[in-house]
Amino acid sequence: MKKNFILNIRTSFLLITTLTTLLSLFTTSKAHAQTNATWIWYPGDYEIWLSNKMQNRRTERGSFLPPFWKLDSHYVLIDFHKDYDIPTAEEAELAVDGQYNIKIDGKAFSGYPKKISLPAGKHRINMKVYNQASVPSVYFKSPHVVSDASWKVTFEDKEWIDASGKASDLSATKYVDAGSWNFNDALSMPSMFRLPVKPMKAVSSNKKAHSILVDFGKETFGFLKLHNVKGKGAINMYFGESKEEALDKLHGELADSITIDQAKADDYTFDGSRAFRYVNVVFDDNVSIDDVSMLYEYSPVEQRGSFKCNDEQINKIWDVAAYTMELNTREFFIDGIKRDRWVWSGDAAQSYLMNYYLYFDSPTVKRTISALRGKDPVTSHINTIMDYTFYWFISIYDYYQHSGDKAFIAQSYDSMKSMMDYCLKRRNKDGLMQGLSGDWVFIDWADGLSKQGEVSFEQMLLCRSLESMSLCANIMKDAQGATKYTALAKDLKTKLFAYYWNAQKHAMVHSRINGKQTDNVTRYANMFGIFFNYFNEAQKQDVKKYVLLNNKVPKITTPYMRFYELEALCAMGEQDYVLKQMKDYWGGMLNLGATSFWEEYNPDKKGAEVYAMYGRPFGKSLCHAWGASPIYLLGKYYLGVKPTSPGYNTYSIEPQLGGLQWMEGTIPTPKGDIKLKVSATEIKITSATGTGKLRIKSKSKPVSNGAAITTLANGSYEVSIEKGKDHTIKYTAI
Structure with a gap:
């Protein structure tokens, strides 16, 4: 027992005293501008290894409860390679996680040296590292040669890949993200990492x-x-x-x-x-x-986003949503902190979006996406769930739109292609997806929700995934791939409307069974079709009236799908209605004493039954990442800020008070923050990034302190927002 006490005290001391070092690890990595030595490894391996460690911490009443899907492993033997040219000989220090040998020009050093002498001139360093327990990693430092993005690594597949992501065969044009994080000290071995x-x-x-x-x-x-x-x-x-x-x-x-x-x-x-x-x-x-x-x-990511308005309940909702995200932001974005503590693709897809308006922490996004994908060969859907695979595709392009990070697209593209090949091979004779053996068609937690046949929601997500593939193929200059994925997406979109749109119901039906439409109309495909912009204006209005605002269509009770339902309504300009829904739904949880937002909320449940789920009296998670969606809705659709080109090089601001008297907030971007204050008569904007366009409706032409104003149709105006300038716009809101 005494030994256990000593171990626990020692563990606590280590966790606390390493806080300062760990804080630096969560800053955004700029691998391609690396000037100092950093620990390096085969790209993606550390993410897989770390996620395996995290996801296998789950217990229930003392019992170990691992994930029920396939977990991949890191490559256990890696060859590290560096060509250098230095004017004089110099000493290098090295640290390695694993058994290793090191050679210069093919000549091996004996033992496991911690320091070596580098001869002057042009030479080649090779290090071969084996580690079954953790990721083979290298730290190398001399005055002119350091382990960084310029090193190449291979797992003996005979294709050298730069740590920065560039294949040695320039014709291959294969780029991946750097196999590093911000472990910039020889003593900061990646396998020792712990959250503070x-x-x-x-x-x-x-x-x-x-x-x-x-x-x-x-x-x-x-x-x-x-x-x-x-x-x-x-x-x-x-x-x-x-x-x-x-x-x-x-x-x-x-x-x-x-x-x-x-x-x-x-x-x-x-x-x-x-x-x-x-x-x-x-x-x-x-x-x-x-x-x-x-x-x-906790994860020491920096909260850069903010929101405040005249409505104190909305302020409380935003604050609790931010705290919910804080709790579920760990080494990766996880679903909930009590029960699963796993990385689920559908949950994570929403966390990425909330992150863009709260932290804009790109490393956590990339780690999560990489960990979810794992390695080839593909043998099942991500998390075994069909729709979660499609969210994974969509989230990669969403990340690019917000970050402008082409290197990550390059790192992910081959994995995207093999994952899409897997999906396309599982289509039926009509070119549609339906659940096969081993597939989980999830959609949402909802009583009586049919998963049978060819569900319209799944086809819509596949169509968007194919569009994402086409866009990424263009980024990669893969003309053949772009043509292929564009044609597949166009064909599936045609089928969506031919097979599922029902003019009499003014909506897409839920599914087809045996080649025939079912009578059932649900909200899922219909609301996604709005913000995917798949419907024409008449169809959008029909869906809004006959589905989204129709109480006869089964209601959604999970914050997971309320996220998308309210986004669709915001995209249709229904901010006044959505504000009332947020106050009723998220405010309802606050009224029951919630200090973080839940996995599910049904106002019809009373007393202790509000905690029940899955047939267990306390099965419901009271801190679930998908409950934090007001962060995204208030940032994108009330403050109204979103990128219009990758990385916020250009962006739009279309503020909607939605029944509020005033609001103010900060939107984080890759190159700085956008800050604005909005009332019915005045808007103030300061931006540290890109070129912005403010679009507003006013009873008369706005007045600005020097910004260019363009008159549009129907009382609308556009104001140019310049980087680094303070803008004040006087107007009269319609």
Whole structure:
């Protein structure tokens, strides 16, 4: 027991004292401008290895619960290669994660040297590294030769790839992202990486003879710490996102137990991180515990986005949404902190979008996308879910539109092609997707939702995925691929309307079975068709009236699909209606005491039943990433900022107050922030990036402090926004 105490204290000390170093690791990597030494590896391997570690931390009441899909592994043997030319000999230091040999011009050094002498002139360094347990990685530093984007790596497939992503055969035009992160110190071995922690005290404690019930005041995540533990016997911990869950010893989702034999009082910190607000610590007669606290674990990404308005409930919704994202932003974007703690593609696709308006942390996006894809050969859909595969395709192009990062498209393109080949081979005779053996057609958690036949929603996502493939093929200058994917997308889009549009129902039907339309109309394909811009104006108005605003069409109860439903309505200019929906839906969770947003909310449920899901009384996650969508909606459709060319080189601002009197906020972009304040009579904008176009409607021509104003039709005006200038526009909102 004493040994365990020492290990836990040592672990806590390590996590806390390395915080300063770890903070630098989450800054945006600029691999192609690397001037200092950094740890390097085969591109994508570290992401796969790290995600495997994270996703296998899940437990339920002390039982290990791993993912149910295929997990790939890193390449265990890597050859690192560097040609250099230096005027004089110099000494180099190196650090390696794994067994290795090192050669210069084919001549090997004996043993495992930590320092070598580099001869002057033109020479070649080769390092071969083997590591089964973690990713083979190298740190190399001399005055003129450093491990960075200029190194090449291979897993013995005989095709050299620069760490910066460029194939040695220039005709191959194969580019991938750098196989590095910001591990820029020889002692910062990538396999040692841990998220930072900070101490946190409970806000209240109810101590009885043999139990302590603590409340940390809000949903939180980290390592439980027991203070001055003494005695001999059992200690049981019952974690709860709600008080009811913590007090239910039989049915709570998370519980742990330890046995101690400790004559001298000492602290105990648990190795496993847990999600909770409440913890009920119950201990035997011969055991005593003075107090309970925790080490809060977090990802030190910078919150750059903001939103504030005259409506305090909306402000609270935005703040709680931001905290929900904070909790679910870890090494990767995960679905929820209590139950799964896995990387799900559909959940992550929404987290990326929220991230663009809250953090704009590109490294976490890229790590998550890479980890989800894994390696070839493809043997199943991502997470085994058909629609989640399609979200993966769409999210890559979304990332490019927001970041302008062509290198990541290059790194991902081959994996995109093989993943799409897998999908296309699974189409039926009509060229449509339907669930085959091993496929999970998810769509949404909804009672009675049919997944049978050829579901229109899946065809729409495939069509968008093919369009994304075509766009990425053009970026890669793959003319043959662009032609192929464009033709496939065009053909499928034609089939979408031929097979699913029903003029009498003014909407797309849910599915086809045996070649015939079903009578069922659901919201899913119809709302995606709006913001994918697949419908003409008349069809959009029909869908809005007969589907989105029609209470006879089954309602959506998950924040997951409410995200897209409200986006479709915002795209149709229904910000007034959406604001009321946000206040009702997310405000409804706040009224029930939510401190982070949930996996599902149904206002018809009362009492403790609001915590139930999956047939379990506390199965519902009360902190789910997809619950944070107001961040995205308020940033994109109220403040109205979005890129119109990759990386915000150009962008538009179309603010919509939607019933608010005023609002202000900050939108992060790759090259700086866009800040604006909006009322019905004045708009102030400062931008640190690109060239913007402000589009507004006004009863008379706006007046600006020097910005060019163009008159459009129907009382609309366009104002040019220049980088680095403060703009003030006076107008009268219509």
